[in-house]
Amino acid sequence: MYGKGAGRIVETEAYLGVDDRAAHAWRGVTERTRVIFGPPGHAYIYFIYGMYECLNFVAEPEGQAGCVLIRAVEPLAGITAMQRRRPTAKRIEDLASGPGKLTRAMGISRKQNGADLTTSPLHVRGMREQAAFKVEVTSRIGIQHCADWPLRFLIAGNRFVSGAG
DNA sequence: CAATAGATCATCT
């Protein structure tokens, strides 16, 4: 525990339900995908490649599958804590500019799987000020199926998105 | 610079 951290979400990807072969929920309810089919506003956190964890927000009503993968965060507070959790990141831009990076930087793990994002220490908040930015849409990254579906959303020109810099 | 290999294990077949 190195302390709290906060940031602005600058890159996401949508994963649908049974029609989306790239989505974990594609095969239906299993022990792992249970929370994706649960109520919205909760965290779905899974372990991948034996090493990394990725954070999703459940986005569909209970009984339906659908979630949003958080792919990159622009660090805003607790930056020294994030740097202690990610000593390999040489630049601020490398701290949380990827799905596996941001969970490490923020200290997020499977222990928070299923957490209520409105009440738990892991929570989301709306923007207080309306910033001027454009949302860019591209195909998703790092998947084999439905790879050309335009479901990746990022803040155009932001240098904290994955693959920038 | 770009390309690639290695790390490492929960989940599903």
Place this chain on the structure above:
DNA sequence: GATGATCTATTGC
């Protein structure tokens, strides 16, 4: 037993 919603270090131009 194979695979994967990844990251990093290393190799090769």
